Amino acid sequence: xxxxxxxxxxxxxxxxxxxxxxxxxxxxxxPSQTEGPFYPTALPADTDxxxxxxxxxxxQAMGTVLHLQGRVLDLNGRPVEGALxxxxxxxxxxxxxxxxxxxxxxxxxxxxxxxxxxxADGRYSFRTLRPVAYPGRTPHIHxxxxxxxxxxxxxxxxxxxxxxxxxxxxxxxAARDLRQRERIEMRLAPAPGLxxxxxxxxxxxxxx
Ligand SMILES: [Fe+2]
Numbered sequence: 001x002x003x004x005x006x007x008x009x010x011x012x013x014x015x016x017x018x019x020x021x022x023x024x025x026x027x028x029x030x031p032s033q034t035e036g037p038f039y040p041t042a043l044p045a046d047t048d049x050x051x052x053x054x055x056x057x058x059x060q061a062m063g064t065v066l067h068l069q070g071r072v073l074d075l076n077g078r079p080v081e082g083a084l085x086x087x088x089x090x091x092x093x094x095x096x097x098x099x100x101x102x103x104x105x106x107x108x109x110x111x112x113x114x115x116x117x118x119x120a121d122g123r124y125s126f127r128t129l130r131p132v133a134y135p136g137r138t139p140h141i142h143x144x145x146x147x148x149x150x151x152x153x154x155x156x157x158x159x160x161x162x163x164x165x166x167x168x169x170x171x172x173x174a175a176r177d178l179r180q181r182e183r184i185e186m187r188l189a190p191a192p193g194l195x196x197x198x199x200x201x202x203x204x205x206x207x208x
Pocket of ligand 1 (some may be wrong): 038142
């Protein structure tokens with residue numbers, strides 16, 4: 001059938017219209033993963049978003065500094081207001097500050113181990129450590145997000161390309177879907193503008 005010039009003009013104009021809402025909801029949620037056994041039983045005295053520096057201590061934590069930042073988004077890509085973001089992880093020797101942690105007394109007391117912050121305009125940021133492996137697990141950072149609407153997401157972030165990832169059952173289960181994998185793999189880059197010797201990564205957290 002011959003297409004009229006008018007029909008072509010209409011078709012061209014249609015592509016400039018905003019996406020239909022169902023098409024715009026294109027983001028995939030950050031996959032839920034186990035909290036694991038090391039969520040703090042008691043929060044440390046200092047719970048701010050700089051885990052490398054404990055308030056009142058001169059020493060900085062051992063390990064490579066990692067600036068972790070991003071946004072908390074809904075499935076439509078809109079910033080989520082009033083989201084509390086928590087992270088926790090082991091120190092540079094693989095030791096958590098937790099009663100169930102064997103060798104806890106050897107932990108680096110200059111590492112805060114846990115931090116939290118209220119996202120502002122959906123944005124969060126932490127100064128923490130590049131995570132390290134410990135027996136049975138590939139390097140990871142635990143994350144929990146509580147939204148003002150009562151939503152709760154518990155997940156973990158990993159280092160993209162880390163050889164141990166594919167041997168880690170928790171990682172494999174969460175990364176089975178390639179789009180979910182993007183949500184949990186941190187791509188680390190040097191961050192000389194932020195801090196000498198430090199790394200940086202951006203991880204948006206998408207809550208369903
Ligand atoms: Fe862990």
